[in-house]
Amino acid sequence: xxxxxxxxxxxxxxxxxxxxxxxxxxxxxxxxxxDGTPVPFGKVVFATDTxxxxxxxxxxxxxxxxxxxxxxxxxxxxxxxxxLGTEDTSGDTGKSxxxxxxxSRKQTPLTCEVSKSGARTYDFQVNKPTIDP
Numbered sequence: 203x204x205x206x207x208x209x210x211x212x213x214x215x216x217x218x219x220x221x222x223x224x225x226x227x228x229x230x231x232x233x234x235x236x237d238g239t240p241v242p243f244g245k246v247v248f249a250t251d252t253x254x255x256x257x258x259x260x261x262x263x264x265x266x267x268x269x270x271x272x273x274x275x276x277x278x279x280x281x282x283x284x285x286l287g288t289e290d291t292s293g294d295t296g297k298s299x300x301x302x303x304x305x306s307r308k309q310t311p312l313t314c315e316v317s318k319s320g321a322r323t324y325d326f327q328v329n330k331p332t333i334d335p
Contacts, residue, residue, distance in 0.1 A: 226275035227316055230266040231324040233259060233285070240264075241300065241328060244287035248314060249307055250279055256286070276316060283312035283326060301329040 233241040240263025247256045248267060255276040257265035268274045284307050288300040303309040314324050 225318070226277055227318060227322070228267070228275040229316065229322045229324060230257065230264060231326065232263045233265065233326050233328060234263050236327055236329050241285070241288070243299070244285050246326070247284050247286055247307075248276055248281040248316075249284070250281055253277065253279070259285075278317050279315075281314045281316060282307055282310055283314050283324075284310040285328065298331060301331045304328040 231246075233246055235241060240261070241259055242261040242263060244259050245256045246259060246265045246267075247254060249255075253276065255267050257267040259265050267276060285300055285305050288298045288305060298305055303311060312326055312328075316324075
């Protein structure tokens with residue numbers, strides 16, 4: 203009985219060490235359009251198949267990433283990066299001010315490799331939507 207309990211405790215500790223046990227990496231960056239102007243609205247999202255963290259874009263295009271709380275970071279891994287909430291709410295169109303491929307988890311060309319020893323700032327450049335003639 204003691205052996206079973208010891209094995210369970212040891213297994214749990216090993217899983218915690220491998221998973222990082224809450225050792226999230228705090229990061230942020232800047233999102234700009236191709237002309238260098240900031241994307242001053244919406245959210246930037248980092249996602250895997252099982253995890254997602256997001257950060258509110260500020261007027262200068264900067265963001266800090268959080269999963270449960272603002273700026274609490276995310277675990278190491280490879281992430282798809284996309285934007286949400288980029289629709290024009292000031293006009294009649296309701297269309298995104300960012301090209302659609304950057305607003306879709308499936309279509310985004312943006313990816314990011316987050317590691318414990320890597321960068322803490324990740325900047326991204328997105329395109330404005332093409333205007334139909």
